[in-house]
Amino acid sequence: MNAVFANIFTLANPTRFRRVARPLLWMTAVTAVCLFVWGLYLALFASPVDYLQQESVRIMYVHVPAAWLSLMAYSSLAMAALSFLIWRHTLAGLYIRAVAPVGAAFTATCLISGSIWGYPTWGAWWVWDARLTSMLVLLFLYAGIIALADAFDNREKGMKAAAWLSLVGVINLPIIKFSVDWWNTLHQPASISSFSKIAEPALHSSMLTPLLVMAGAYLCLFIVLAIVRTENEMMVRRAENNRVRGSVNG
């Protein structure tokens, strides 16, 4: 455990982060492109249509991975928030600023594609179902974090406020996950919710494979976006510091 923390602390140094992030960025970018090409072929052409939902089942391959990534992105924000608030790692604060819009984009993708899937399946674009409503709350949380991070003249204060909101919002994650079990919802329960279910999933392999390939592509895209945007935040911060130093000196 100590070794894990030691590695995280090592990466919290911006110079070391850049050194590790550069090769990782290219590797994940190339992997993302390959997985997207393969995943789209499987999702749109190779996978079978559902006997009941017909072609509309193909929406699952963009909708479900977006939902997974929106939750994963939020979990990573919460961990970064802890790191920022406890150990004062500036890189963790910059990560929150960088990744909140990425999480919001995945959540919006999930909600919009779900709505488009809902109309032919349920006959309604939107229902105030527990799963849909808790996902909408997640989108609002992301919006709140983005707004708070920019709400103060002092960037540190903004990052601190955004970190606190990230931590408070963690309560929404189990609500999203278990909403389909706790309440009577129109949204179906999870088909792949645990490792035991991965071994014996409710989905046939012809549908499970494209779903997992697309999830891999989304994950690689998330890593690429997280690295590029954190680097952007680092450069903006450095430019601001240089400007302040320049105005103080002269």
Next chain:
Amino acid sequence: MGEGGDYIAFVWAAYVTAFAILGGLTVSSVFKNRKLKKQEKE
């Protein structure tokens, strides 16, 4: 439920929307990265 072909428009709408959102964010982030790097060098 209608014929399978009825739903193809919904499938394309979902895919185009998903890739517009995620692709847009990716392109804007990469362009900003290039611009900031250029500014740093100057």
